[in-house]
Structures are given as structure tokens and as C-alpha cells.
Amino acid sequence: MSAFSPEEQKLLIQAEYGQFLREKIKMAPLKGFDVPLEQINPTLKPHTRDLVRWGLAGGQRGIFASFGLHKTATNIEIMRLIGVHRPGLRLIVLPLGVRQEFVREAAKRFTGEYAVKLQFIRTTAEMVDPGVIYMTNYESVREGKIDVALCRAVALDEAAVLRSYGSKTFQEFLPMFESVEFKFVFTATPSPNRLKELIHYAGFLGVMDTGQALTRFFQRDSEKAGNLTLYPHKEQEFWLWVASWAAYLQKPSDLGHSDEGYALPPLDLRVHELASNYDAAGAEKNGQGLLIPNVAMGLSAAAGEKRESMADRVAKAVELVLARAPGEQAIVWCDLNDEQRALEKALAAAGVTVSSLDGSQDPDHREQLMDDWRERRTDVFLSKPVMYGAGPNLQQCQLMIFTGIGFKFADFIQAIHRIFRFGQDGTCRVHILHTEVERAVLASLMEKWRLHDDAQAMMGNIIRTYGLDKLSMQDTLARTIGVQRQVAVGEHFTVANNDCVLEALEQADNSMGMILTSIPFGNMYEYSPSYNDFGHTQDNAQFWRQMDFLTPQLLRILQPGRIYACHVKDRILFGNVTGAGIPTVSPFHAEAIFHGLKHRFDYMGMITVVTDVVRENNQTYRLGYSEVCKDGTKMGVGMPEYILLFHKPQTDRSRGYADTPVTKAKPLCQGDDGTPVDFDRTLPPIPGTGYTVARWQVDAHAFWRSGGNRLLGAAELASYGPAKLAKMFTELSLTNVYDYELHVGVGEHMLANKALPATYMSLAPGSSDPMVWHDIVRMRTLNGEQSARAVEKHVCPFQVDVVDRLILRYTNPGEKVYDPFSGLGTVPVRAVKLRRYGGGSELSTSYFADQVHYCQAAEREISIPTLFDLVALDQKNAS
Template sequence: MSAFSPQEQKHLKEAAYSEFLRAKIKLAQRKGFDVPLADIHPGLKPHTRDIVRWALAGGQRAIFASFGLHKTSTNLEVMRQIGIHRPGLRLIVLPLGVRQEFIREAAKRFTGEYEVQVRFIRTDAEIDGQDVVYLTNYESVREGKIDVRKFRAVGLDEASVLRSYGSKTYQEFLPLFEQVEFKFVYTATPSPNRFKELIHYAGFLGVMDTGQALTRFFQRDSEKAGNLTLYPHKEQEFWLWVASWAVFIQRPSDLGHSDEGYDLPALDVRFHEVPSNYSTAGAEKNGQGLLIPNVAMGLSAAAGEKRDSMTARVAKVAEIMAADPDDHFLIWHDLEDERHAIQAAVPGVVSVWGTQDLDQREQRIADFSDGKIKDLSTKPIIAGSGCNFQVHCHREIFAGIGFKFNDFIQAVHRVQRFQQRHPVRIDIIHTEVERKVLADLMEKWRRHDEMQETMGKIIRNYGLDQLSMQDSLARTIGVERAVVAGERFSVANNDCVLEAMQQPTNSVGMIITSVPFANHYEYTPSYNDFGHTQDNDHFWAQMDFLTPELLRILQPGRIYACHVKDRINFGNVTGAGIPTVSPFHAEAIFHGIKHGFDYMGMITVVTDVVRENNQTYRLGYSEVCKDGTKMGVGSPEYILLFHKPQTDRSRGYADVPVTKAKPMCLDDAGTRIPFDRKAAPIPGTGYSVARWQVDAHAFWRSSGDRLLGAAELASFGPGKLAKLFTSMSLDNVYNYEYHVEVGEALLAGKALPADYLSLAPGSADPAVWHDIVRMRTLNGEQSARAVEKHVCPFQIDIVDRLIGRYSNPGEVIYDPFCGLGTVPVRAMKLGRRGAGSELNPAYFTDQVHYCQAMEREVSMPTLFDFEALDAERES
């Protein structure tokens, strides 16, 4: 017997649960060491010294400092301090052409007592000691010439250039540094248009797994895989989380220091449109000719437009330069043919290109930076990051435009930087057809400035103080309980754990719920949300608070039906290379058993494999043709049946059994008599043996009608065929080859749908439900009412069957994750009482609407009700 009273036990459980919720607040951990401000290089700017201390304390941090805010000296001082306090090999990875900036900075600022020796290497063979900071290019790491695992500390300078390598290389590159103790990222332009870049930096730094971060902060498009948008209610948490491991600073005043000397020069952007070549417009897929080329069709069309307009664009470059012959010009281009054309049109222009000797390339970049070369032409991918050209140059010309905003903005800020003495002029040349490309580029620029302002506000509000960020996030814990009740229902806007604690013991006749699928979705901004968990283990840890309460409130011997679905693990996240399945339903089974439920089995609900593939891309037809071993099968849903032990375990019946009235029968004389196995049952008068067979182990035989041919079936069209084929597959022996033949006949007639499965085989096993109407959910009503749809609506058919099989009329059916209210609504429809809880206030409002509407419906008397009442009065 417990030493605590029931009320004291409840308070203890609430306190433990509150502590669990607060522990959910995840900001970046400190994995570094503290260095007194007095020990930081005194020759650095005040804001730089603050950033160095913060980065060293974190140990794994990102420095997103604007152009000209001394990222180079920050990087060198961080490495110097690590060399003092945590000796080991140190490496800075650089873009091509940037090493001269580090060599200059070390020679200028890191001398004497604060000396830092830097040495450029291309292979591991050049490493000869720990008393220097090694420099190398990204290419050497990418090609495996440098083994980064040898180093204790690594800094990625201008890390945003990794995007130019492509997504696959980008994702493969970052895990190489997994075992490095101290890791840092430096760039001025983390893209606001690609949130995944920030997520990848977090993964590189070891702050959070990329898959976990994507799930935590981004909502998925249920119609299309990979289409991710930031949850509106997660926006503040996302940016505070980012600010815990990345410092965004636009000016020294963001950290409370003077902005004197840090005024960016004025930016004069001018656009020059040249005519497009209409003769190359081409045609649509249907053969209809185009009046003008359509660059929006993709990169190939855009490249064609660039080639066709090259002469006119290069002529415009020459014209702009000729108007100001004394200015130094930086000319950006994308094609090698453009480079040759520019050199031919503008004598004296010096070029830098990819296949050029590395030393020659870097020397030309250094000479242009020093003013020894007047005009330079190159690609943004080569010299667009890390180079400082502001001393002698304030003019840039983009000989063309492209889709990559990061390359563009980086290139602009090679000259628009602090310490630039002149207004900066940027000339952008584009064709008439490229107006849409230009508009997209400008919109990305606007969003870039917007994100910078968002992060600037966070830095100005919180500084580098994680504790204040954590306190701010803690305010999202908890909800003010609200209960709405009618004669047939009672639902609460509350945390499901806390609400279940309010329910009397043994008060519920049945529990039906669809639990959140771990951290797959988050339904609210609150940390009370079960979807606000790191992984499956963390989710089940929160369920450890709920499941004992469900066991307590359920009547002895009754059923807890738990709807679950397995999770898909994508190969690019797990490293498996192929999509695999996380057996979530199996974890749910053992979780229920652990907390005292008897496991009674599961019902399988098949899903539409075509729609599933449209959402996950894991069962693609093209991929299975390449290698059949890559494809698994469609992922069904499961109803897990748990049984609360009855009080008397020597008898196999619930304390209050769920009884079924047997049907009335007719004897040989045609008289109605109570159930008799030898007599004929009267249909609809009770629970028949036939219905029991369907519930327990149904098996439908053929009616004797002949099979239709594949061509005949295909002639019905996909709409009628879907129902007909499923019915036919139940009435006859299933034939796999015939199944495929029908599908191929549909395909030949161009009638095989691509957005849903039209030839679903029926199931003869009652444990597999094939006929659940996937779209018959309360979301249909939500759509009609033009209000928010639920992320994972519960199918009405499933709920109806479960209520009918496992509960008695008049009993309470409880759902801790009530959503839009499917369970209480259907419970009332079937003559029971509905109850439950929902955390999301918007869903709760809609839930109340549906519950009240259903209560009115079932309470509305019918004509027969009035006739029965009149008869009762007369008697």
C-alpha cells in the first residue's frame, strides 16, 4: 500500500510530468570551455571578442556575421585559444582563392604574444606538427586528400559554398566531421530560402539530427514528399533554437557595441534588359508554338536563353565599362563562352576560371584585390565567397542572371562591405524573357533581408544568453483547462495526461484513440504536445505518463483500441541508402503490455499504395525496375486491441460484459421464438451467427457469376471499376496474373489513375479491413466549413466498427487524443456517450461544434418516437 494518499499521488505524478515537459526544451548544449574576456586578443574588435568567447564556450557553433565583421580574425582567434586550452591539430577549410586573406590577417593582427602561424596544405602528408593552424580548400576534403578525423578542431570558412556542390555532396560532406570535437561554421549568408541549409549546419555541428530537426519544426505536405514549410506556431521556437547555436550579427550594435566605422556604403542597383531571340522560342509539348522562349521551363531552357543572348549581353558589358574607363570592374558570368566573349570585347580584362592552375588563379585574385589588376572576370562559384575586393573596386557587372540567390548575394558583397569608401554600383544584365527569373531573385533578396531582421531582433533581445531564451520557450508549457459538456458528451481542451488524471477510476467502457505517430507531426506550439518529442523513445517516455492513466480509468475486462501506423525512415537520413520501416506498431504493443494491458491482437487496415508513394516516393515504379530489392510494400495501419485485466482472472469475462442479444427465430409453424440453433433466425432482430462469422473469421465465396475479362473490366473506367474489382476479388479465388492483366489493360487505354489505387484486392480475412473509406473523415466537413483540416484524421468506418464490437449502448467511449471529435461524435451516433481531451484549441473548437451537432441529431425525435409516446400515454 502506498504511503501517500490518492490526492498526494496525483500531485506527485503531476510534478513528475511537469518536470518531463520542461526537459523537452532543447537548446544547443555547451560542449566547449570558458575563457575570461581578459585573455581574448585585445586587438580584436569588442563584438569579435564577445563572439569568440561564446563560440569557445559552445564548442560547436555557427558564426553568421555580415560581410566585413571580421569572421577571419574570429576564426583565427578561436583556433588560437583551442591551441592553448585544448592542444591538438587544427584545420580551417576555405573556398578557393581565400587563403591569402587568412595569411594577410595572421601577419597583420596575430603577431608577438598573440602569434598564429598558418600553413596551407593539400594532403595529409604535409601535416608536420601541432603548433600551426592548417588551411586547406574544400576540394581537398571532398576528394579525400585530407582526413578531417585527424583534427581536434575544424572551422568551415564561407561554408555556404557547399551548396554549389549539389545536395548529395553537401549531405555526404558534413558527416565526415562527426568525430571532430570542436566544430565551427562561418558564413555571412545562411539562406533564408533554404531552411534545410540551417538544418544541415545543425547536423554538422552535432546540435540536432537533421531528420529530427526537419520533423520538429516543419510540416509536411501530405500530397507531396519533400515539400516542407515551417510551422507558423513553431517559428519563434525555431529561430530561438537556431540562435542558441548560431550568432546572426549584422552590425556591432546587435551585441551592444558601437557601430562607428561600420556603415555599409550606399548600393545602386541598375537593371539592363536586352532583347530575346524569338526565333528560338520552340514549342509546347502539344506542338503549339511559343511566341517567346519559356525560361520557367527549367535550367536547360535558361541555359539556351543565355547562349542565344550572349552577344547582346556582352555588348552591354562593354558599353557600361566604356562609360567609366577609370573605374575598376568585377564582371560575373556563368558560361565559359561568356568569358571568352568578354575578353574579346573588352581588351585588358583578366580572367580566372576553373581549370586554371590553382596558384595562378589565386595570384590573379590577390592582384585584383590589391589593385594591381584593373578588371577581373570570373564566376561566382570561383571567387564569389570570402574574397575582399572593397579597397580598390566599387563596380560589379552581372553579365547574366541565374537561379542561385546565395551565389548572387555573396558576389554582391565582395565590394559592398564595411570599409568600402565609395557608393557601390551593381549593373545586372538580363533578357526580356528572364524577367520572371529576375523577379524571383529579387523576392529571395527581400526574404533574405527579412530573415536577417528576424535574427537581428532575437540577438538584440536576448544577446548570447541561452537562459533567457529557455525561459521564453518555457512559457508554452501548459494549457488553461476548458470543459464543454452535453447530455451525451463531455470533452476538454487540456493536456491528455492531465485530463486523464481527472477521470474517475473504472469509469470508461472503452477507449478508442489514434495516438500521435511519435514526432511525425506536431499539432500545437505547446511542449505538452506528444508530437513535440525527439524520437520514438522520447515519445514512449511521455506515453509512460498517459498509459497508466488509461489503464486506471478503463473498466476491468474492457478494450483499449489503439490506432497506429509504422514510420518510414528515409535512407538519406539513416545512412541505409534505402527507405526502411520503423516498426512503430510493434513498439506500441510492448508499451501497452509493459503497463499492464493484455494484448488481444491487431486489425490491419490496408492503405492505398499509389497515394502512399505520392507522399513518400519510396515505392517508385522506376526505382523498382532498377532494383527490386529496394522496394518494400505499402505501409498499412493497425488497430491494436488491448484488454484491461478483469477483476476475477479465473473467469474470462469482463466485470461488466459487452453482451449481444441473439436474434429471434421462427419455428416450423412460423411462430417467433427466442434464439434456437435449429430454427431460422429473423434478420435484423439481433446479433446473428452470420454476423459473428464476419466479425470473427469471414470468408466470402463466389456467387457463381462468371469472371469478366480484363478488357471488359477496363471498359468500365476507373470510377466504377474500383468498387467492382474489389467485390470480384472477394467473390472468387484471387489470381495475381489476372490482377496485373486488368491493370495493364487499363494502362493501355490510358485509364490507370496515377493518384490513387483503382484495383485494390478485397480481403477475406476479418483482421484485414480493405473497405475503409479513406476520405470519409471529419476533414470533409472541415473543408466544407472552410476551417483548418486535421493533419491525421481518424476514419469513421474504423471507429464505428470498434464501438459496435466492444461496447454496450449507453457506455462512455473515451479518446485522449480527440482531434476533431470523431470518437465522441460516432459514440453518440451509436447510442453511447462520448468523452475525451484535445490540446489544440482550434481543433477543440471544431470538436465541440461536431459534438453539439451530433447530440442535436440523435436527440431529435422522429415520427415513430411521437407515435410510441402517444401509445404509452393511452396505455
């Protein structure tokens, strides 16, 4: 017997649960060391010294300081102090053309007792002295020439250039640097328009697993894999979380210092529209010629437009260069190799000296060309933004020309900030050349610029509000714990807006006839901004820790001998996150089974609900046809859903019956004389008058049946087309002996006729096994009602068919069916409609308001008499 009264036990659980919720507030961990301010190089600016202390204390941080705020000096000082306090190999990874920036900065600010030794290397063999701060280019790391695992500290300078290599390189960098103790990311333009880039930085730094971060903050597009958007209710938390490991600094005053000397120069942006070539307008799909080129162009069309207009754009760029003041230098950006060659020739013909840098040149030759321009031995610096648009400080120049425009805003804005930065003395004149049909591209670029400025301003507000204090951010987020309890009561339902653990504590012992719910699938989805949300967990282990508070309460409130039906689904783990190289599966349903057993439920088996493998692949790319053709071992199988059936032990374990059994009425049978006889007699029952042996067989056993008729041939079936065949094929697979080769043959005939759908599976086999449900209508959820009412849909709705079958199978009329995660109210609503009593709890206030609406509508519906009710009433009155 417990030493605590029931009320004391309840208070104790509430206290322990509250502590658990506070532990869920995760900001970036501190993995560094403290350095007194007096040990930091006094020649650095005050805001730089703040960033150095903050970065060293965190140990794994991003420093996103604006252009001209001394990121180079910050980087060198962090590395210097790590060498003092935590000796080991140190490496700074740089974009092309930047190493001389570090050499100049070291000579200017790091002298005397703060002196550092920098050395540029290309191979691991050169990295031998812990007293040296080594530098290398991204290319050497990407090509495996440098073993970064040997380093104790690594910094990525201008890490945004990784975008140019594609997401694959981003992902490869994560495991490559995993063992490095101190890691830093420096960039002035972490793209707020590409939030996934920030997730990659967090993964690289070790702040949070990329998959976990994507799950926590982003909602997935069910129609297309990789299309992620930030949950609206998670926006504040996301940016506070980012601010806990990344310092967005727009100016020194963001950290309380003077902005004297930090004023951006004027920016004179000039746009030049050139005429398009109407002869190259092309034609519509129907062959009708176009009068002007199509402005809604994609990448391929844009490249074609660039080539068509190259001569005009080169001529205009040369004209602008020649119009510069005497002795003035210029920067000219281009995108195509042919364009660069044409500019070289045209500028040389006009008597203009050029430092033209491209990827085919030796790195040392490129460095020499850049030095020639820096020393004013050449007039024009010519290259591509994708190569030299990030990193180099080119502010000795005030004239910049974009020979063309593209879709990549990050490259565009980085290139502009080579001259538009703190410390620039003159007005920055930026010329943008585009053709008439590229107006939409220009408009898109300008819109992204506006969004970029808005996001930068928001991050500036955060750092001005909280400074570099992580604890004050945690206090703000702690306010999202808890919800003001509301209870809605009807004649046939009681539902609450509350945390499911706290609400379950309010329920009486042995009060529920059934518990039916779809638990969150770990942290696959988050349903609300509250830390009470079970989906807001770090990993499966933390999720099951939170379930440890709920499941004992479910056992307590369920009647002895009754069923707890738990809907779950396994989770896909992507190879680039796990390091496995292939998509694997987290057996979440198996964890759920052992969790239920741990809390003293009996396990009764599971029902499988099949899903559409084609739609699944469109969402995940996990079962890609092309990849399977390359190597069949990469493919697993589609991911079904499961209903796990748990049983609360009955009071009398010597008998197999629940304390209150769920009974089925046997049908009346009819003898030759028309009088009723017992069900157990050999005469057949009257169909539809009760629970028959035939129905019992379907409920309890698998069976297959076949007919003698010939199966339709593959070509005959394929002729029906995907729309009709989707239902027909499933029905045929149930009424005939299954033939695998016929199944494939039908699909191949449809493929030959170009009729095999790519968005859904039109040839899904049916299942005769009652423990495998193939006929669940995926779209039959309360989200249909939500759409009709133009209100927010549930991110993971429960199918009505599943709920109805389980309620009818495992409860008696009038009994209470409870769902601790009731969402839009599918379980209580269906319980009411099936003449049971609905109950549940929901954390989201908006979902709760919707479920109350649906519960009340269900009550009104069952209160309205039908025609059959009126006939029965008349017959009763007549008798």
C-alpha cells in the same frame, strides 16, 4: 497500499510530470570550454571577442556574421585557442580563392604571443603537426583526399558554398564529420529562404538530428515529398532554437558595442532590360505560334533564353566596362561557359585585361589569376557566382556587372557582398542585365531579397533581445508549457481543453466503457506549440517516457475487462539520416504493444488498415520504381496502419468476461408455425434482426470464397479505365479466387493504354480477413467539415469508419467512450451519434473549439426525431 492518499498521489504525479515537461525544452547543448576574456587576442574587435568566447563555450556553433564583421579573424582565434586548451589537429575548410584572405588576416592581427602558423594542404599525408592550423578546399574533402575524422577541431568557412554541390554533398558531410569534437560553421548568408539549409548546419554541428529537426518544426506536404514549410505556431521556437547555436550578427551594436566604422556604403543598383529575340518565341502545345517568348519560363527555357541573348548581353557588359573611370577595376559575373569565352574575347578585343577563372583550370593557376587582379595587374575579374561569388573579399572594387540573372538568390546575394560590405569606401555600382521575357525572373529575385532582409532583421531582433544568453531564451519557451483548462459539457458528451495526462487524472476510477484513440506517432507530427504536446519529443524513447504518465491513468479509468483500442502507424527512417543507405522502418506499433504490456494491459491482437502505396510513395519516394529496378532489395512494402487491442484485466481472472460485458442481442428465429424459437436451434435467423452467426464469423475469422464464373480478362478489366476500375477491381478480388498474374496483367494493359494512374493505386486488392480492413474511406474524416467551414485542418485526422466499427464492436449503448487525444472530436462525436456518451481531452485550443462545435451538432442531430421514430411512437400510442 500506498503511503499517499489519492489526492497526494495526484499532486505527486503532476509535479513529476511538470518536471518532465521542463526537461523537454531543448536548446543547443554546451560542449566546449570557457576561456577568460583576457586570454583572447586583444587586437580583435570587441564583438569578435564575444563571438570567440561564445563559440568556444558551445564547442559546436554557427557564426553567421555579416560581411566585413571579421569572420576570418574569429575563425583563426577560435582555432588558436582550441590548440592552447585542447591540443589536436585543426582544419579550416575553405572555398576556392579564400586561403590568401586567411594568410593576410593572420599577418595583420596574429603576431607576438598570439601568432599562428597556417598551412594549406591537399591530402591527409600533409596533416602531421598539431601546432599548425591547416587549411584545405571543399573539393579535397568531398573527394576523400582529407580524412577529417583525424581532426579534433574543424571549421567550415563560407559553408553556404555547399549549396552549389547539392543536397547530396550536404548529407555526406554529416557522417564524415560526426566524430570531430569541435565543429564550427561560418557564413554571412545562411539562406533564410531555404530553412532546410539551417537544419543541415544543425545536423553537421551535432546540435540536433536533421530528421528530428524537420519533424519538430516543419509540416509536410501530403502530396509531394520534400515540400516542407515551417509550422506557423513553431516560428518563434524555431528561430530561438537557431539563435541558441547560431549567432546572426548584422552589426556590432547587436551585441551592445559601438557601430563606429561599420556603416555600409551606398548601393547603386541599376537594371538594364534588353530586347528578346521574337523569332525564337516558339509555339503553344497546339502548334499555335507565340508572338513573344513565354515569360513563365522554367530552368530549361531560361537557359535557352540566355543563349539566344548572349551576344547582346556580352556587348552590353563590355560597354559598361569601357564606361568605367580610368584605372577603375570591375567584376563581371556570367553563368555559361560559352558566355565566359565570349566575354574574354570581347574584352581582350577592347583592350581590357582580364583575370578569367573557371573550373577547368589548375587551382594554383586560379590563385595566380586572382592575385594578378588583387595587385591591379588586370582590369576585370571574370568568373561565375557559383565558383567565386562566396568567400573572397573583393572590396577594392566598386563596379560589378551581372551579365545575366538566374533563379539562385543565394549565389546572387553572396556575389553582391563581395564588394557591398563593411569597410568599403566607395559607392557600390551593381549592374544587372536581363531580357524582356526575364522580367518574372528578376521580380522573383527581388522578392527573395526582400524576404532575406526581413528574416535577417528578425534574427537581429532576437540577438538584440537575448544577446548570446541561451538561458533567457529557454525561459521564454518555458512559458509555452501548460494550457488553461476548459470543459464543455453536453447531455451526451464532456470534453476538455487540457493536457491529456492532467485531464485523465481528473477522471474517476473504472468510469470508461472504452478508450479509443489515435496516439501521436512519436515525433512524426506536432499538433500545437506547447511542450505538453506528445509530438514535441526528441525521439521515441522520450515519447514513451511521456506515455508512461498517461497509460497508467488510462488503465485506472477504464472499466475492468474492457478494451483500449490504440491506433498507430510505423515510421519510415530515411537512409541519409540513419546512415543505413536505404529507407528502413521504425516498428512503432511493436513498441506500442510492449508499452501497453508494461503497464499491465492484456494484448488482444491488432487490426490492419491498409493504405495506398502509390500515394505513400509520392510522399516519401521510399518505394521508387526506378530504384527497385536497379536493386530489388531496396524495396520493402507499403506502410499500413494498425489498431492495437488492449484489454484491462477483469476483476475475476478465473472467468473470461468483463465486469460489465458488452452484450449482443441474438436474433429471433422463426419456426414453421411462426412462433419465435431460441437462436441455438437449427432454423435460420431472420436477416437483420440481431447479431448472427454469419456476422460473428466475419468479425472473428478470415475466410475466402470463390465463384464458378470466369474471371474477366486483363484486357477487359483494363478497358474500364482507372476511375471505374478502382472500385470494381477491389470488389472482384473479393468475389473470386485471387490471381496474382491477372492482377499484374490488368495493370500492364492499363500502362500500355497510358491509363495507369501515377497519383493513387487503382488496382488495390480487397481483403476478406476481418483483421485487415481495406475499405476504410481515407477522406471520411472531420477535415471535410473543416474545409467546408474554411478553418484549420487537423494534421493527422482519424477516419470515421474505423471509429464507428470499434465503438459498435466493443461498447454497449449509453456507455462512455473516451479519447485522450481527441483532436477535432472524431471519437466523442461518433460516440454521440451512435447513442453512446463521448468524452475526451485536447491540448490545442483551436481544435478543442472545433470539437465542441461538432459535439453540439451531433447532439442536435440525434435529438431530431426521424420518420421511423414518429411511426414507432404512433404504434406505441395506438397500442
